[in-house]
Amino acid sequence: GEDVEQSLFLSVREGDSSVINCTYTDSSSTYLYWYKQEPGAGLQLLTYIFSNMDMKQDQRLTVLLNKKDKHLSLRIADTQTGDSAIYFCAERGGTGGFKTIFGAGTRLFVKA
Amino acid sequence: GAGVSQSPSNKVTEKGKDVELRCDPISGHTALYWYRQSLGQGLEFLIYFQGNSAPDKSGLPSDRFSAERTGGSVSTLTIQRTQQEDSAVYLCASSLGGSGGAGNTIYFGEGSWLTVV
Numbered sequence: 757g758e759d760v761e762q763s764l765f766l767s768v769r770e771g772d773s774s775v776i777n778c779t780y781t782d783s784s785s786t787y788l789y790w791y792k793q794e795p796g797a798g799l800q801l802l803t804y805i806f807s808n809m810d811m812k813q814d815q816r817l818t819v820l821l822n823k824k825d826k827h828l829s830l831r832i833a834d835t836q837t838g839d840s841a842i843y844f845c846a847e848r849g850g851t852g853g854f855k856t857i858f859g860a861g862t863r864l865f866v867k868a
Numbered sequence: 869g870a871g872v873s874q875s876p877s878n879k880v881t882e883k884g885k886d887v888e889l890r891c892d893p894i895s896g897h898t899a900l901y902w903y904r905q906s907l908g909q910g911l912e913f914l915i916y917f918q919g920n921s922a923p924d925k926s927g928l929p930s931d932r933f934s935a936e937r938t939g940g941s942v943s944t945l946t947i948q949r950t951q952q953e954d955s956a957v958y959l960c961a962s963s964l965g966g967s968g969g970a971g972n973t974i975y976f977g978e979g980s981w982l983t984v985v
Contacts, residue, residue: 760910787972798872798959798976799911844911854899855924856974860910 760859762845767865774832776862778845783826786849790819790830793842793861802830802843832864840866870894872977874960880983881950889945889980893962900943901963901974902935906956914958917943918965950984957981 759781768774780788786807791799805812805819805828812819818831832839842863848856873892881887893900902914913927917937928934932950937943947954957979963972 789973791976798978799961800976801973804973846911854918855913855916855926856901857913858903858911 760845760847760857762843762859762862764860765863765865767867768835769867770835770837772835774830774835774839774864774866776830776832776843776845776864778828778830778859780826780828780845780847780857782847782857783823784849785847787847788819788821788828789844789846789848789856790817790828791844791846791858793844795841799844807849835864835866837866837868840864872960872962872975874958874977874980876980877978878981878983880985883952883984884949886946886948887950887982889947889958889960889982891943891945891960891962891977893941893943893960894975896964897962897975898940898965899963899972899974900937901961902943902945903959903961904929904956905959905979911959914945947982950982952984955982955984 762778789804790802792802793799803814805821810821816833820829842861844861845859846856875890898919900917903911905911915935916924932948935945959979961974961976963974
């Protein structure tokens with residue numbers, strides 16, 4: 757079945773760039789997403805990329821998609837303490853149909 | 869409403885009791901999802917409703933779990949004879965439709981924290 761995998765933790769210093777990686781197994785996925793979850797809150801969409809794109813930039817966020825390797829990454833430039841959260845990678849539109857499959861989330865720690 | 873609304877936000881229940889969790893999706897959203905997030909775990913898909921179609925129940929972990937969606941809007945997730953392993957955050961989400969559009973973004977509620985003691 758479909759699977760999405762992410763590393764569980766990432767620690768960076770304030771001002772550095774953060775890169776969060778994700779791999780997925782369903783090559784027919786059409787949309788790939790990054791969601792952010794702050795402590796005690798629900799998930800909030802950060803950005804998404806359609807499968808026919810290989811890069812999308814939105815202010816401090818850059819999403820890179822390598823469809824051949826089924827690898828997605830999220831780069832946060834100039835990481836701030838307010839970026840500390842759990843970041844979820846997700847995919848939909850593949851064999852799971854409308855069901856969106858999420859990874860386990862990467863907990864980002866930003867050290868001042 | 870302005871966002872996805874869930875209630876209760878917190879629920880502590882005794883093992884063996886039934887619980888009901890409610891979700892009020894964003895007005896006009898035809899698709900509704902329930903996910904479960906256990907401590908330190910990712911999001912586990914439970915069930916998906918799209919319009920008047922039969923729901924996708926493939927993620928429900930056991931027959932103690934059921935969900936309804938009345939009038940294409942409000943949904944209730946029911947857990948019968950709760951067990952300690954049911955303790956988790958239950959997240960509801962909605963989107964405009966099942967497919968198409970620019971990403972057809974899923975919007976999440978803040979979740980219902982369930983603790984079974």
